[in-house]
Amino acid sequence: MISPPATYDAGEFAGATRGAAHSGRMLRWAIDRAWRAAAFGFLALIVLSLVLPQAVVILSALNTATIVSFPLSGVTLRWFVRAVANPDFAEAALHSAVVAGATALIAGSLGTLIAYAGERFAFRGRRLLEAGLSLPLLIPHFTLGLGLLITAFQLGVARTYGVIVAAHVLLVLPFVMRSVYVSLANLDETLPLAAATLGARPLTIVLRIELPLLAPGILCGLLLAAILSFTEFSASLFLVGRHTQTLPVAMYNYIQDFSEPTIAAVAAMMIVAVAAVLACATRLIGLKRVLA
């Protein structure tokens, strides 16, 4: 039993008033506790609903049963072995990695450039450009995929890596730009002035002062771009060909034909890979922040 904190105790009150005041305070204290408990429970529920599906996927990948099911009837690693041995998945994973890498590099540099230019030079149409580049946040990915598919056919480049990367770049650009904007907003604007008084030319200021200080934000944007690209499905579905299949699309195709836990094993490996990359990044960027 938790007793009410001392501040609620009305020790100075005497007689009948004391009893009434005291019970009133008790009630308020109890309501306060109940609210806190409810808020905490709600938060826990949200976190749980985020974590639970992933835990279930990982656990069912370890299940001995031949269909994706829960709870476990026994533990085995054979679905992982099958997943790794499957050449379709291996190839798709490689494609995804290449696409994610290319997307991160292109979207990272493009996003940094646009965000920097937008912040430093108030050029005409800057707001319009930013609004346009934020559109992928609002429109369904498959709309973009479909649109690009039609365009790519017209241009005769359908089913190529280039189109997939282009789609992913468009989709992740707003995230990269936001990440860089945050870093830019935190960049003290007197630093470039100070560097100039010490004789640094504009390019030197960018390379020696601004880029190093923006690095955490840019790196963060790059990682976000890579992860979003690696897990992107609905736009990619329209754009990949048999020889440019990305991992999420390959998983989707597999699940159409088979229902055994190999797919859960692939998903589990994907979850772990993304989590590992994120953990490394947090450590790296976190350390940078401390040093700066």
Added chain:
Amino acid sequence: MNGPAAIQLDGLCKSYGGAHWAVAPTTLSIMSGEFITLLGPSGCGKTTTLGLIAGFVPPSGGDVYVHGEKITQLPTFLRDVGVVFQNYALFPHMSVFENVAFGLRIRRVPGAESRRRVEEALAMVRLADFGRRRPAQLSGGQQQRVALARALVIRPKILLLDEPLSALDKNLRAELQLEIRQIQRTLGITTILVTHDQNEALSMSDRIAVMRDGSVQQIDTPDDLYNRPANPFVASFVGEVNRIPVTVGERTGDGAQITLPGGARRTVPTPKIHGLNGGLAATLFVRPQGLKAVDAAVAELSATVGPVVFQGTHCEVHLMSEHCGPLQLRVEPALGPSFEPGQECHLAIAEDAISLLSSPSDDTVPQ
């Protein structure tokens, strides 16, 4: 010392469009080795003036000369000006040593010489052992000393200080004022300080330019500025001052008769009269130490004693006068207790204590 001034502003001005000047056309000569302060309330154009000299802000007109060379069109990185900023502006991703060495590396000063000069500069600001620290690991005062070392190590032609001490607490500020002044004297570097703090301006400067609404009101030594202010704004902005409404009477040989609110008369010497004519209402400006408590027989003014504030070196006696409004008197600390709140007090203006006599048509006075 003749020859060109170290810094010459020639009609330098800045306008952001619209009716008023950010900096009205300003002409100003600063001698080599001089320490000049631009003093004024926020928004008076002092920081913009500094930005024009450093090249941060393109001027709307006029020119800047440094040692006779016109630098108006030069970009900042070619101007050879050392600048210390209010927020220190140290590069957070570099060590203290790297911060100070930055300007030397840009200038491709060879390693050994660069190292020696950085160490000298850090020793000059008493931070010889702090080279390996990050700026974030230093106190505000230490960071500002690093910024000073960084600005001076490149041996700039001029040094610009933009409110360098306003982020620091009072004791540290006083200490750094002395330190900066000493370093400036030793190096003999021409320096412009921007501040809104009148005490800082009075204690550090060879000359002070008081600015208001983009234009210089008066440029003079601290002593002249305090004792012979050019207008009501300067009189009120630099130091405490009592304002006493008077009537100007007839001109005599060496001045003019004025009538104080209680009916007392006195003569004000000619230099203070300016163009004031007889019969006109005017305001007399007197410093707190220029008022004296006297016997009723020789009193010129009377007022009721209010709060008495002990300030260590002196006591401030606040009074309320029926005719003049609030007045302030400065007395020796030992005399403080002899003023009892509520008591009637008789006052006289000391000889030579009149700072300024101004007509109401002069600039309005900020409160």
